[in-house]
Amino acid sequence: MLLRTRTWAAVNSGTGNIAGLATMAGMLADAFSALPGALRLVEPVAAERVAVDGTVSAVTHGRHLHLSVRPDAARRLLLTGHMDTVYPADHPFQVLTDRPDGTVNGPGVADMKGGLAVMLAALEAVEAAGCPIGYDVIINSDEETGSFSSAGLIEDAARGKIAALTYEPALPDGTLAGARGGTGNFSIVVRGRSAHAGRNPQDGRNAIVAAAALALALNAAKSPRLSVNPARIDGGGPNNVVPDLAVLRVNFRPADAAEIARAQAAIDAAVAEVAAAHDVQIEVHGSFNRPPKPIDAGAARLFGLVQAVGTDLGVPITWRDTGGVCDGNNIAAAGTPVIDTMGVRGGAIHSADEYLIVDSLAERAGLSAVTILRLAENGL
Template sequence: MKSILVALLLSGLALMCSAQISKIESKIVRSVEIHNQTYVQLLKDVVNTNSGTMNFDGVRAVGMTLKPYFDDLGMETTWVSGESFNRAGHLVAVNKGTKGPKLLLIGHLDTVFEPDHPFQSFQMLNDSLIQGPGVIDMKGGDVIILAALHALKDAGVLKDMHIEVVLTGDEEKSGSPLELSKKAIIEASERADIALAFENADGDPRTIVVTRRGSSGWKLEVTGNAAHSSQIFTERVGVGSIYETSRILNAFYTELSTEENLTFNPGVILGGTAITYDNNKNGGTAYGKSNVVAKQTLVNGDIRAVSLEQLSRAKEAMLRITAENRPGTSSELTFKAGGYPPLTETEGNHVLLGYYSKVSQDLGYGEVKPVHPRKAGAADVSFTNGLVDMAIDGLGLAGSDDHTANETGNLNYLPIQSKRAAVLMYRLCFDTN
């Protein structure tokens, strides 16, 4: 696979000598412009179909709306059942050409908005701004994938390209076990050389993601001696679970908060004489009196790191801090299995960014720079880490406020992103000889 990276470096140098697009690239651009309204309507249709992760029928409905478009491109489409990991499933489409590197395109069908959420429909705010659940995260990206592939077909080159598309149905709330939930992406990554993901990145089309922080969970459980509050701090009673929890959390902050690109957030805390916690509801109850030393405290949080090495160092420090118990207390810190791995920053990812930026400039849309890791959350592309030569994310629709009822996209960028993606894929497959 290293030959692909070398070839791209060499062809990238050649392309720097020319700022013009080729005749085939002109056909690609023209196709996107001709069919843009078709894909605007498709975006409206899928946004108006609720596909909250746990609305399995809705997720499948969005997949079945997109499937005929892949079929019309001549791709082999498959619905991967999600029964084994308690989700709707995934849509996979494959084009088995033989020219150039094998490309993996990544998107997702689900949103964070379940059927009981009030935010349900597509609407035009003006002549270019749209609002709706998933317009940028990431139904806009799914539509851009199709528009780009359509343009490649119209230009007569798609048939020669090896492209696999994986649109997952559980990106926003992953199924379990994770090894089955992400099996389709992992296996596709093992077959691919280059991964292109169509999330919306930080909403700025002048940037692209070359690294993403991973995300996983942790749980802190602390026990103290229940006693009358008048006896707190004595040798027999100690400090109680709440004071010990506060020591641990403060030490996490003091020792680790200044490390670049590392974050760890205590999302919920319960403490008192007795507590209950329901994982399915992400909440619970706490009972206690002001004159009783707290016996139990629980904290659930997440941790995000830019590399596996950084994550390992942080875990070691947190475990060490937790073990340094104050008198009369005991504590246990556990890290949840699974989670999203980081997308490690690599030379290959930067080469691919350079190629994409050159495409953007040749099309008249300007230079593209990398997103800061703190602005790029966990996403499915991270499961390609170490399996492909190069990967970037953020090729989706530009907009703002995803995961909120103000989620907004800019339709002016639908053809722009489609052109950039299509020309990038064309050059990757045909400019490396």
């Protein structure tokens, strides 16, 4: 597992590094082909990006890996992970370093190439035990940017499964992520009318002012169960020109489905109000791409099972709610119980201090393997 992690982490596979993702997909296909079943590399679904000038263009993503094993089995699981990292090809953080404390510092070692090594080792152990359970493996190339080109693939694979395991890293002490809020990311294009700022400003329609008013209106919708973060306004130009274009970027973090509905209503109302008050045109791009993930009855049973396995293996298992999001949100929204932090123990992810606790590789592979064997024997 450590050798695989080192080998995979040595390949830069930032979400936008298509060549690196192609290399990574090939290496993963070779490694996971040791498992039985049909393996394919799936072309990404089209996704879009709104540029600073308000234009909408296609975003290129890498291919996704899909392995299907025993599709006719009575009990089937979904296991997911991602091959992309947050470190682009030109990022200075590219080297792995062994630390005296038994950790390895490197890009993606915890998030989540170590997790992929854990997943594969667990499945190899399950196959060696002759377990008849069926499962799908999805390893996508765009999780770090929202899984826009792979969400449908994951949703389809989640349907009909008794449970799902996702290999995001656990916290350094082994704590798992419990309930998660959702997220929505929007780029809102405001089109006004340019004019001379001194000679005839009354003929202009200031897109920056309208975007600022929209940001304030959306921010007013926040509550303890809905975080609203107007993060950036692109646009404007010379001081003597009334700006005719602005792009507002805003992130929402709803705690539950009701807050998504309230946030969407707030967006619709704010857009209509600002458009009328400032005489501008407004286009809304984006969506709530990660639904909230509560711990429902099925998820509670799955957490209880993993905790019992941990007790038998001498690995204490606890969990707590988190504001972060991942593909586990989308799996839960498809109706499948999921634990989405079955990967290695590690920390400082998304930074140049990211590290993997090496001893957690075998620990977490054992936890997954026994969990899968018990799900095969008793279901959920």
